[in-house]
Amino acid sequence: MTLYTRVNQETCISCGACGEIAPDVFAYDEDGLSYSLLDQNDGAVEVPEGLVEEVEEAHEECPTESIRVAEQPFAEQVEKTKAG
Template identity: 45%
Template structure:
């Protein structure tokens, strides 16, 4: 499986909570409720660990605003 990198386009986030429900080990919220990738402070520079791939994909697919970004190389 290829490497997956992620970060949240915070300007698109509507703070719905779905990403944190689906992937709590990856996504968390700022003090104002905007999601971010907690693995690397939303830099998109660290790969998603293999054991969290399914959680990530569930969050990625359910995001209503497509704020969760995905790439095969660092952002």
């Protein structure tokens, strides 16, 4: 299954659950807010197959529903210019 993910930092409450469930995907910025390590939270890079289950679990366990998942890249982020 193709899956993309990104965190809605406007609603993240820094509870730490996603980083425990999927440490290879979610980390925390200097404000303690979660973001996707896959592509700096753009939601444009496909979740590697071996991590899909963890991401889905984090999505289900997030108390504020801040972890967004989709079967297609998050469009509003795709157009963003990337350096390098």
